[in-house]
Amino acid sequence: MTLAQRGRVWTVSGFVLLAAVYVRALAFTPTERNQGLAQKIFYVHVPAAWSAMLAMGLVGLASILYLLLKDARFDRFAAASAEVGTAFSLVMLTTGPIWARPIWGTWWTWDARLTLTLFLFFLFVGYLLLRSAVPEQGLRARYSAVLGICGLVLLPFIHLSVYLFRTLHPQPIVLKPSAPSLPNSMLITLLASFAVFTVLYIGMVMQAYALVAERDAVVA
């Protein structure tokens, strides 16, 4: 079985599991009293944000490894992860405002967390545009590695922005030093969603990596 085929198996499994998470979130997870049903957007938005940040984190790490070792596999992985991360950051950036409209009364506000996540999306898009604009393989890998490391540097600022700046965005409820501030039924749904989004990320990256490797082989 090729890498692309294995990636497809992971992706299809991820979608089946995503359907199960949707059913659990909508039918078997309690509704929060103050926010109502809109709070359930959280089970899609937060895991999408996690996947986008995981994608950029791995782009940055692969970029560092590429610059150190000059192994083209790290460059290919970074390219694949950036492409998949763009899709997840788009989910994050669309579901967030849909939640914000009924809860905050506005689709968007230029506070630190929201603005930095928009920057993250622009970095993903810029990374992909840069790759497509530089034809020479070694030069493209080097330039994009530098941009990938910039993305990695952005991640702690995104996570800590709710502590560093006055912001409307809710503070972390799972990834924080103290215990998660959620009832178990909600926490299980959220963790299941995290796992499913990670499975989707892995499956999509496997397919994207196979495509990048094929393109590099054709060019060489």
Added chain:
Amino acid sequence: MIILPVAGDSLADTAFALPDNGGYMVAAYVVAAVILLTYALFLYRRSRSL
């Protein structure tokens, strides 16, 4: 004049009613599924021959 909600009163019922925003939840779930499925199909079409 302040009207205090009393049990059995319609005002008391609304005081504890959940906000009516289920449409936003449905929209978010649909948008997320559409983006992810579209990208998965886009990947599938490109990597079909591999």
